Amino acid sequence: MRPVLPGSTIGVLGGGQLGRMLALAGRHMGYRFVTLDPTEDSPCGQVADRQITAPYNDAEAARELAQLSDVITYEFENVDAGVAAMLESASRVPQGSSLLYTTQHRLREKRAIEAAGVRVAPYEEITSAANLREAxxxxxxxxxxxxxxxxxxxxxxxxxxxxxEADEAYAALSQAQTELVLEKFIRFERELSVVAARSPRGEVRAFPAAENIHEDNILHLSIVPARAPEEVLKRAERMAVQIAESLDVVGLIAVEMFQTPEGDLFVNELAPRPHNSGHYTMEACATSQFEQHIRAVCNLPLGSTELLTPVVMVNLLGEHVEPLLRWLAEQVQEDLQVTPKLHLYGKKEAKTKRKMGHVNLLVNDVKDALKWIEGTGVWSR
Known part of the structure; x- marks a missing residue:
């Protein structure tokens, strides 16, 4: 459990934008990075010391990653759990494969959340079309x-x-050849998420809850402070800490929740890694989620999660990049009420609905950020 000190090499399983931002945060602290990803010149590979280009389930490539690394982390939860288990025996993988095994499967995940004493929406396992109709x-x-x-x-x-619709829905989703789960639809007032960090020494800290707005099932905005009663937000943070402790999380865990008009909270899903809704922390908190993740997996003391300024994070999809860059080049930034911070991920092709970057809008009042977003015309539908 000794700390992995700056100067060491961190291996990252996955080369996407989350790995990229992990590496950028870790470089400030003095760490070196090697990443494993099947795509050449991946977002993380562009800023790492080295990229191993191979499929995630390539055992030989994973062994090479282990040989080059003092500690290994993963940047998304669909990493092959078998490879992660193999790496545990060959290297130091503080997040472990057990958490991956749990969060890669919605039924296991829901049961683990319930075991932590936290509510999820009522659900049932579905095994047939007839079973679905009954459920x-x-x-x-x-x-x-x-x-x-x-x-x-x-x-x-x-x-x-x-x-x-039961037969049609079952026929469509059963083609995935995996178990199915039916969830009761929660009529919610808002969606919230909390990113919490836990270190091997047992220290736990939660970032302030974010209010999330989705469009076409893709995160559009994260608003912090969330526009919910303070008691609800504190309860959301306590629930995230409770889950992190129950699951023996090392690193980050993002807990997505529904808040009902009555103030009840139901956990929707977990992500054992940095999360899109936590990108606001990069400029708005004393410690970013990416630095915090590195601190946790390296068993360093966790940093302060204090919110320094209200903030709205807005995602940049493929269709937004060109108009935003054009707008930034042509506009005179005279509005001192909003300070935009642009983050692009280094992806080569700007495809529609593909996450290409994000902008953190630092403000005194989140209403100013929402007006800024509308005023640019970049995100107009």
Whole structure:
């Protein structure tokens, strides 16, 4: 459990934008980086000391990563759990493979959250179309059918609005050849998320809760402070800490929640890594989520999670990049009420709906940030 001190090499399983921002944060602290990713010139590979270009399930490449690294982390949860388990025996992987095994499967994840004493939306495992029709009768419509594995940004799920849709929904999602889970539809007032960090020494800290707004099932905005009662926000942070401690998390865990009009909170899902809704921390908090993750996996004391300024994070998708760059080049920045901080991820091709970067808007009042977003015209639908 000795600390992994600056000057050491951190291996990153995955070369996407989260790995990139981890490496940029770690470089400030004096760490070196090597990443494993199947895509040449990956976002993380561009800023790491070295990239191993190979599939995630390539055992030989994983062994090479282990040989080059003093500690290994992963930047997204769909890493092959078997490779992560193999790495545990060959290197230091503080996050471990157990948490991956749990969070890669919605049923296991829900049961783990319940075991932590935290509420999830009522759900049932689905094994057949007939079973689905019966479950809809018990949970009521609308409800949401999801694949137990895979799926992100709205993929791998079907909102069922009446029992008549059961056969069609089952036929479509059962093609994934994985277990299915049916969730009761929660009529929520807002979506919240909390990113918490835990170190091997047992220290736990939670960042302030973010209010998240999605468009087409993709995160559009994260607003901090969230526009919810203070008691609800503190309870959300306590729930995230409770889950981090129950699951023996090392590194970050992002806890996504629904808040009902009555103030009840239901956990929707977990992500055992840095999270899109935590990008606001890069300029708005005393410690960013990326530095905090490095501190945690290296068993250093965790940093302060104090919020220094209100902030709105807005995602840049492929269709937003060119108009935003053009707007930034042409506009005179006279509005001192909003300080925009641009982060681009180094992806070569700006595809529609693909996450290409984000902007953190530092403000005194989040209303000013929302006006700024609308005024640019970049995010108009």
């Amino acid at each position: 809809i009768g018990r949970l009521g419509a609308p409800c949401v059918l999801k694949t137990a594995t895979g799926g992100y940004d709205g993929k791998g799920q079907w909102v069922i609005r009446s029992a008549e």
